[in-house]
Amino acid sequence: MERIYILVSGPLAWIAWSVLILGSIYRLWQVFSLAKQKEQVLFSYISLKYALRSIINWSIPWNTTNMRLHPIFTGVAFLFHIGFFVILIFLSAHVIMIEEGFGLSWPTIPDALADVMAFLVVGACIFFGVRRIVRPEVAFVTDWTDFALLGLVAAPFLTGILAYHQWGDPLLMTILHMLSAEILLISIPFTRLVHMLFAPFTRGYIGSEFGMVRHVKDW
Amino acid sequence: MTPRRFSFLLGASFIVALSVLGAIPAWTQDTVLKTQAFGTLTRPVALFDHDTHNEKAGLDDCAICHHVYRNGKLVAGESSEDKACSDCHTLQGQGRQPGLRVAYHTACAGCHTTKAKGPLACGQCHRR
Numbered sequence: 075m076e077r078i079y080i081l082v083s084g085p086l087a088w089i090a091w092s093v094l095i096l097g098s099i100y101r102l103w104q105v106f107s108l109a110k111q112k113e114q115v116l117f118s119y120i121s122l123k124y125a126l127r128s129i130i131n132w133s134i135p136w137n138t139t140n141m142r143l144h145p146i147f148t149g150v151a152f153l154f155h156i157g158f159f160v161i162l163i164f165l166s167a168h169v170i171m172i173e174e175g176f177g178l179s180w181p182t183i184p185d186a187l188a189d190v191m192a193f194l195v196v197g198a199c200i201f202f203g204v205r206r207i208v209r210p211e212v213a214f215v216t217d218w219t220d221f222a223l224l225g226l227v228a229a230p231f232l233t234g235i236l237a238y239h240q241w242g243d244p245l246l247m248t249i250l251h252m253l254s255a256e257i258l259l260i261s262i263p264f265t266r267l268v269h270m271l272f273a274p275f276t277r278g279y280i281g282s283e284f285g286m287v288r289h290v291k292d293w
Numbered sequence: 294m295t296p297r298r299f300s301f302l303l304g305a306s307f308i309v310a311l312s313v314l315g316a317i318p319a320w321t322q323d324t325v326l327k328t329q330a331f332g333t334l335t336r337p338v339a340l341f342d343h344d345t346h347n348e349k350a351g352l353d354d355c356a357i358c359h360h361v362y363r364n365g366k367l368v369a370g371e372s373s374e375d376k377a378c379s380d381c382h383t384l385q386g387q388g389r390q391p392g393l394r395v396a397y398h399t400a401c402a403g404c405h406t407t408k409a410k411g412p413l414a415c416g417q418c419h420r421r
Contacts, residue, residue, distance in 0.1 A: 076405070076409045076410060076411075076413060077409050079413045079414060080406060080409060080413070083413075166335065167415055170394070170398075173395065174395055174398050174399065185335060237414065237415070237416055238416070239421075240416045240420070240421050244414050244415070244416025244417050244420075245412075245413065245414045245416075245417055247414075247416070248413075248414035248415065248416065249414075
């Protein structure tokens with residue numbers, strides 16, 4: 075088991091981050107060269123001002139008409155995304171490992187706060203899953219891959235909670251935590267989680283077209 | 294009960310009580326990691342039963358942990374077990390001397406990693 079920990083905390087972590095970075099560059103290159111080939115005209119609509127204006131407006135909870143139509147979903151979605159990145163970047167155990175491995179360090183959030191956020195992230199995943207079953211209009215466009223992706227995202231948080239509270243064997247839980255996070259990182263470029271990369275561009279494009287060409291707000 | 298017998302029982306139970314009390318520290322850890330330098334701890338103190346640990350791990354050379362550096366060089370054959378790690382390692386690192394937490398983690402988890410033996414995950418050392 076010690077050897078498995080050394081494997082998942084060392085070589086596998088390097089592989090996962092490399093696949094994430096190289097895979098992301100590949101996916102962005104792929105989409106941009108496709109756009110260049112087929113829809114040259116798209117590029118003439120891009121305006122940094124209108125793109126940023128749209129991105130900023132869509133980054134404020136309940137700021138858009140669409141968000142106000144779905145207030146609960148919006149609240150949960152914002153909590154989920156904020157929790158995801160705040161825990162990833164500011165959890166003390168993550169920063170401690172980076173400091174001891176690379177000599178870099180930055181401020182952290184209290185573990186008690188991270189704990190609450192982790193439960194909220196897992197709860198949000200359950201909420202998204204239930205919504206996919208009970209809302210007919212969403213159930214209609216749902217298949218098993220949606221649940222698989224939700225499980226993939228929830229797994230590092232669930233195992234992180236187990237490892238932190240030492241529910242179950244700490245070594246095993248920490249191994250499962252690192253392994254599930256690595257699987258998640260590797261899947262980002264190649265699944266619908268790729269929206270993490272594309273969202274700023276699609277939002278920016280729509281913002282540009284609405285702002286510059288149609289002279290209307292897109293929120 | 295005669296007074297003699299009473300005082301015998303009283304004395305005997307006194308001795309039994311004392312030896313039980315005296316034995317308690319022997320059941321718990323004998324070495325206390327000096328953690329005052331950290332201020333309030335954010336995690337439970339790490340498990341470390343000095344003599345049992347070193348016996349199990351086969352560590353005879355005290356200087357593996359209780360090292361002495363002079364002019365940036367490890368001094369062979371000298372050890373510093375009269376000092377706490379925190380006497381030299383301040384919270385923040387100073388030049389090549391790592392800060393206290395990093396010193397502990399590098400020393401402890403570093404060896405466990407090289408030997409692929411002993412605790413590696415946070416929760417294995419910082420047991421609740």
